[in-house]
Amino acid sequence: MIWWPVYFLALCVATFLFLKYKHNYWRRRGVRQFEPEFFFGNVREAVQGKAKIIEICRKYYYDLKKKNELYGGIYLFYSPVLLPVNPELIKQILTKDFEHFTSHGLFHHENDYMHNHLFNVEGEIWKNLRSKLTPTFTSGKMKGMYEILYSLADRLEKKTGNYAKTGKPVEIKEHAACFGTDVVATCFFGLDSDCLNVPESEFRKYGKLIFAPRPVRFVMEMLINWNLLGALGHTFAPKKITKFFTQVITETVAYRKKNNVSRKDYMDLLIQLQNENQLNEKELIANTMVMYAAGFETSSTTTTFLMYELAKNQDIQDKVREEILGICKKNQSGEVTYDDLADMKYSEMCIYETLRRYSPATEVPRCCTKTYTVPGTDTVIEKDTFVIIPAWLIHMDPEFYPNPEKFNPENFAAEHKHSRHDFVFMPFGGGPRLCRYR
Numbered sequence: 001m002i003w004w005p006v007y008f009l010a011l012c013v014a015t016f017l018f019l020k021y022k023h024n025y026w027r028r029r030g031v032r033q034f035e036p037e038f039f040f041g042n043v044r045e046a047v048q049g050k051a052k053i054i055e056i057c058r059k060y061y062y063d064l065k066k067k068n069e070l071y072g073g074i075y076l077f078y079s080p081v082l083l084p085v086n087p088e089l090i091k092q093i094l095t096k097d098f099e100h101f102t103s104h105g106l107f108h109h110e111n112d113y114m115h116n117h118l119f120n121v122e123g124e125i126w127k128n129l130r131s132k133l134t135p136t137f138t139s140g141k142m143k144g145m146y147e148i149l150y151s152l153a154d155r156l157e158k159k160t161g162n163y164a165k166t167g168k169p170v171e172i173k174e175h176a177a178c179f180g181t182d183v184v185a186t187c188f189f190g191l192d193s194d195c196l197n198v199p200e201s202e203f204r205k206y207g208k209l210i211f212a213p214r215p216v217r218f219v220m221e222m223l224i225n226w227n228l229l230g231a232l233g234h235t236f237a238p239k240k241i242t243k244f245f246t247q248v249i250t251e252t253v254a255y256r257k258k259n260n261v262s263r264k265d266y267m268d269l270l271i272q273l274q275n276e277n278q279l280n281e282k283e284l285i286a287n288t289m290v291m292y293a294a295g296f297e298t299s300s301t302t303t304t305f306l307m308y309e310l311a312k313n314q315d316i317q318d319k320v321r322e323e324i325l326g327i328c329k330k331n332q333s334g335e336v337t338y339d340d341l342a343d344m345k346y347s348e349m350c351i352y353e354t355l356r357r358y359s360p361a362t363e364v365p366r367c368c369t370k371t372y373t374v375p376g377t378d379t380v381i382e383k384d385t386f387v388i389i390p391a392w393l394i395h396m397d398p399e400f401y402p403n404p405e406k407f408n409p410e411n412f413a414a415e416h417k418h419s420r421h422d423f424v425f426m427p428f429g430g431g432p433r434l435c436r437y438r
């Protein structure tokens with residue numbers, strides 16, 4: 001009995017030394033590391049909701065650059081994370097050496113069918129799925145969707161006009177998110193969610209829920225073995241989200257099949273893949289849900305910040321208006337067609353500048369899927385090591401964009417665009433996993 005305190009003390013010391021050892025992972029490999037804190041590693045402020053991970057990385061980014069390092073190492077709790085800061089190395093990881101980094105490194109487990117979507121799967125499964133889903137976004141399909149979008153824009157115009165008449169402040173992010181949800185619901189589900197007029201609609205409610213911060217889930221996924229976590233019933237999305245989307249999608253598919261409905265949209269293509277046994281029902285559900293999630297949040301965030309900057313910069317707003325009105329005048333219908341979009345060069349520059357300044361995806365995640373030696377060095381990146389590509393920090397780096405805080409569409413004038421490294425603008429990621437729905 002007398003020995004129990006000694007055993008306990010020995011266990012505490014052994015645990016402490018083991019955790020210290022884990023937090024020396026990068027140092028042992030000769031990689032510059034940023035001192036991790038006990039338990040949290042380098043992300044305590046993110047867990048406490050005080051800062052985003054990308055904001056925490058900012059000081060490491062500039063420190064690495066100052067010391068002429070191409071990359072450094074941080075820790076998500078006890079998981080080592082590679083932080084590359086050099087555009088050429090980033091390009092190499094995303095493109096040439098992509099086969100070593102085919103994963104986004106998000107939680108997945110075979111018990112949970114909702115994880116089985118394009119953003120989440122990796123390796124050969126990802127490659128097959130991506131090539132099956134690619135035909136959903138041909139320019140012909142986009143043209144078709146543009147018509148649907150145009151009709152929704154009427155609704156947006158009316159609603160915005162009504163807001164303007166009242167003269168009261170409007171929560172533009174919510175307004176844009178409702179419009180984005182309506183667009184995605186109609187393009188992918190073939191359903192009219194009408195969130196613009198019914199903001200408490202189920203689609204909006206679950207959309208908000210998908211992006212609600214979930215620090216406890218994050219901590220669990222970082223600290224507990226994923227096989228164990230999955231076996232204990234942990235899932236990619238909270239269960240009520242899975243339940244809602246499963247029900248909506250199952251009913252829509254059943255309705256279309258029963259009534260022979262065809263809208264030549266994304267859902268049609270997935271049903272066709274299912275009929276050809278290339279996709280099972282659960283994969284169909286997961287891949288429809290991910291389009292919804294990935295589609296509305298990114299586009300409505302971009303719209304919100306674009307509105308914000310246009311409101312602040314009257315001269316830029318005037319130029320955008322002039323461009324749009326010029327096109328309307330040119331067309332007999334007085335409308336902007338899908339083909340006209342290609343001529344809206346200045347508006348496009350404003351959208352790109354918004355994506356630079358306020359990138360919805362602040363970092364591009366990768367996970368090492370095959371041991372990798374960083375070119376020109378003897379640093380070996382082991383399988384399962386996370387990689388954070390700090391896209392937004394690069395977008396805000398004065399070395400690449402002078403006066404980066406300033407909203408300056410001229411950053412995307414042809415002469416500036418072509419004079420920069422091709423991997424210092426990556427709001428849509430890069431390489432084979434690049435977002436092709438942009």
Ligand code: HEM
Pocket residue numbers: 104118119120130290291292294295296298299302355360361363364365426427428429430431432433434435436437438
């Ligand atoms: C402003 C708009 C958008 C931004 C900034 C954006 C950003 C991104 C980024 C950064 C990635 C990761 C790419 C990589 O890992 O290299 C991604 C992937 C993806 N995005 Fe987007 N996205 C946008 C719009 C959309 C839309 C509208 C959809 C769907 C309709 C969508 C669906 C997806 C999907 C399914 C993936 C996974 C692709 C794969 O792993 O093969 N995104 N997006």
